[in-house]
Amino acid sequence: MDWQSKFYTGQVWRKFRHALVLERGMRCERCGRLLKDESEIEADHVKELTPETVNNPKVSLNPNNIQLLCKNCHNQKHGRYGYEQKKVFLVYGSPCSGKSSYVKKHMNRGDIVVDMDLLYQAVSGCQLHDKPDNIKAVVFALRDNLLNSIKMRIGKWNHAFVVGGYPYKAEREDLAKSLNAEMVLIDVSKEECLLRASSRGNLADDYREYIERWFDRFER
Numbered sequence: 001m002d003w004q005s006k007f008y009t010g011q012v013w014r015k016f017r018h019a020l021v022l023e024r025g026m027r028c029e030r031c032g033r034l035l036k037d038e039s040e041i042e043a044d045h046v047k048e049l050t051p052e053t054v055n056n057p058k059v060s061l062n063p064n065n066i067q068l069l070c071k072n073c074h075n076q077k078h079g080r081y082g083y084e085q086k087k088v089f090l091v092y093g094s095p096c097s098g099k100s101s102y103v104k105k106h107m108n109r110g111d112i113v114v115d116m117d118l119l120y121q122a123v124s125g126c127q128l129h130d131k132p133d134n135i136k137a138v139v140f141a142l143r144d145n146l147l148n149s150i151k152m153r154i155g156k157w158n159h160a161f162v163v164g165g166y167p168y169k170a171e172r173e174d175l176a177k178s179l180n181a182e183m184v185l186i187d188v189s190k191e192e193c194l195l196r197a198s199s200r201g202n203l204a205d206d207y208r209e210y211i212e213r214w215f216d217r218f219e220r
Contacts, residue, residue: 093186
């Protein structure tokens with residue numbers, strides 16, 4: 001019997017797992033699905049067990065290192081049985097830096113793109129980059145719902161690209177952590193962004209202002 005089998009079939013782990021289920025309930029902590037039987041629940045170690053940590057209760061028997069998952073979410077997390085590990089990318093930078101171009105180059109059919117410009121266009125029917133202020137609350141609520149779906153890995157999408165300015169370091173790092181996302185900075189000079197703003201027609205002056213504001217706030 002290998003070290004994994006010995007640990008997971010042992011009475012200490014089984015009693016610990018049962019106590020967690022009684023405390024937290026019969027619900028998947030990733031997708032929220034309510035389960036009918038305890039056998040449907042996988043007690044998953046967030047920090048994976050290794051031969052070196054299996055006998056360390058701060059890792060192996062630490063409730064803060066355990067998430068209760070349904071079998072579907074558990075298989076998705078570990079890329080098992082046909083599930084490809086989902087990847088999330090937080091693509092950030094100044095307006096007119098080329099974030100959308102980067103995403104178009106790297107995305108594939110079946111990926112998710114969360115981009116405020118595209119959401120405004122989808123909700124309002126206006127031209128791209130024309131963002132009526134009176135529907136702002138609706139668009140932000142839609143964005144937050146999409147981010148929550150990405151966070152919970154709901155659905156069968158492949159990868160996700162979350163696009164935005166995110167000039168403040170703490171804000172983008174918190175978001176990247178909550179989404180388990182890789183951060184991608186589109187690092188273009190202010191002068192180049194201002195030059196590109198000229199292509200925005202009657203919105204050019206607004207975008208020059210957005211660019212100046214972003215560079216004033218940006219924290220590396």
